[in-house]
Every structure is written in structure tokens, then in C-alpha cells.
Amino acid sequence: MGIVILFLRGINVSGQKKIKMADLRHALIKGGFKDVQTYIQSGNIILTSEDEAVGHSVGQIIKKNFDFEVPVLSLTVAEIKHVLNNIPFQQFDEKNLYFTLFFESPGKDLVDAFNKLEFQNEDFVVTSNCVYLNCKKGAGKAKLNNNLIEKKLHIIATTRNLNTMRKMLEMAS
Numbered sequence: 001m002g003i004v005i006l007f008l009r010g011i012n013v014s015g016q017k018k019i020k021m022a023d024l025r026h027a028l029i030k031g032g033f034k035d036v037q038t039y040i041q042s043g044n045i046i047l048t049s050e051d052e053a054v055g056h057s058v059g060q061i062i063k064k065n066f067d068f069e070v071p072v073l074s075l076t077v078a079e080i081k082h083v084l085n086n087i088p089f090q091q092f093d094e095k096n097l098y099f100t101l102f103f104e105s106p107g108k109d110l111v112d113a114f115n116k117l118e119f120q121n122e123d124f125v126v127t128s129n130c131v132y133l134n135c136k137k138g139a140g141k142a143k144l145n146n147n148l149i150e151k152k153l154h155i156i157a158t159t160r161n162l163n164t165m166r167k168m169l170e171m172a173s
Contacts, residue, residue, distance in 0.1 A: 002048060002049075002050075002076075003035075003046065003047075003048055003076075003077055003172050004046070004047055004048070004049050004054050004074050004075070004076065005044075005045070005046055005074070005075045005076070005077065005080055005168050005169075005172055006043075006044070006045040006046070006047070006054070006055060006058055006072055006073065006074050006075075007043060007044060007045075007072075007073045007075070007101060007158045007160060008042075008043025008044075008045070008062075008070050008071070008072055008073075008158070009043070009070060009071040009072075009073070009103075009156065009157070009158040010070065010071070010158075011041075011042070011043040011070055012041045012042060012043065013042075017066075017068050017070060019043070019062070019066055021038040021040075021041060023065075023066075024038060024045070024062070025037075025038055027061050027062070027064075027065040027066075028045070028047060028058065028061060031057070031058075031061040033047045033048070033049055033058075034047065034048040034049070035047055035048040037171055039164065039167055039168060039171060040164070042160075042164075043070070044160070044164060044167075044168055045058070046168065046171050046172050054074045055072040055073060055074035056072070058072045058074075059071070059072045071103060071156050071158070073101055073103050073158055075101070077169065077172050077173075079129075080165060080168060080169050080172075081169065083099055083101070083129070083130055083165070084162075084165055084166070084169070086127070087132060088125040088132055089123060089125075089132065089134050092134045093136070094162050094163075095138075095161075095162075095163075096134060096135045096136055096137075096138055096139070097132075097133070097134055097135075097161065097162040098132075098133040098135060098139060098159050098160070098161050098162070099130050099131075099132060099133070099159065099160055099161075099162075099165060100130060100131040100133060100146055100149050100157045100158070100159045101129065101130050101157060101158055101159070101160065102128075102129050102130060102131075102153075102155050102156075102157050103155060103156040103157065103158075104155055104156070105128045105129065105155075106126075106153035106154065106155050107154070110152065110153050110154055111126050111153065113152070114126060114149075114152050114153055117144075117152070119142070119143050119144045120143075121135070121136040121137045121141070121142075122134065122135055122136065122137075122142055122143065122144050123136070124144060126153075131149055131157075133159075139161070145159070146158065146159040
């Protein structure tokens with residue numbers, strides 16, 4: 001596999017599922033992973049691994065060391081580049097662009113129903129692995145959020161902003 005980018009869902013949010021990134025790095029290194037780096041407190045990890053089930057393995061290490069379960073999404077550098085190279089919006093303010101990344105693809109019927117939704121000051125495009133969000137008034141005022149996307153598409157997902165996505169690519173290079 002090589003370099004892997006991992007996104008943890010729902011850690012360090014509102015005092016829930018707290019993990020210090022230094023402790024997480026230590027646990028992952030102790031668990032056999034190499035070149036472990038983290039970025040900010042929201043659960044963004046880069047590491048080197050030949051483990052095809054790296055997301056599951058990281059989840060097991062978190063369960064063992066921190067005593068709770070966390071969904072872990074693993075992506076390659078190429079997959080992140082693909083998401084960033086296919087932003088569907090012609091115009092957007094970079095600080096208002098978000099990516100809700102799927103742990104599994106939603107069903108076509110659910111996507112079709114989702115595409116009929118409308119949100120004032122929010123544009124979105126659903127692909128097989130991501131919802132691109134253009135929150136024109138900022139994410140804090142957006143109605144379309146990670147929890148709603150998960151509920152409507154019956155999936156697990158995690159959301160990151162453009163700066164985080166770019167930084168993860170930069171760190172992985």
C-alpha cells in the first residue's frame with residue numbers, strides 16, 4: 001500500500017471520544033505503523049503501511065488503547081487527488097468548500113432522493129464516494145451537514161474542509 005491517509009470520524013467533538021494526537025501517534029507506532037503523522041485534533045493521520053485492512057487495524061488499536069470505537073476511513077494519495085481534482089463548482093470561496101467522504105457508496109435510489117433536496121445558500125454534488133459541499137454562508141450556518149448526509153444516504157461519512165484535504169496531501173508528499 002505505502003502511504004495512507006486516514007480520517008477518524010467523530011473524535012474530539014464536544015468533549016466526546018477524546019484522543020490526544022501525541023497519544024494516538026504513540027499507540028500507532030507501538031502497533032507497528034511507520035512514518036506516523038497527525039494533523040490538528042480532528043483525527044487526520046498519515047502513515048506508511050502494507051496492511052490492506054489498515055483502517056480496521058487502526059480502529060482496533062484505538063479500541064484497545066482508548067476504549068472506544070471510531071470509524072476509520074483510509075484513502076490513498078491518488079484518491080484524495082481525485083476528489084480535489086474533480087471539484088464540481090465553477091465558483092466558490094475556498095473557506096466554504098467541504099468534502100463529506102463516504103465509508104461506503106450509497107444506493108442509487110437514496111442518491112436520487114437526496115439530489116432532490118434543496119438548501120438555501122448551499123450547493124452540493126453527490127458522487128460515489130463524496131458529497132461536495134459549497135456552504136456559501138459558512139459551515140456553521142449550513143443545514144446540510146455530516147449527520148444529515150449520513151441519515152439521508154444511510155451511510156457512515158466524515159467531513160473535511162479544503163484546507164485540511166490540501167494539507168493532508170502536502171504532508172503525504
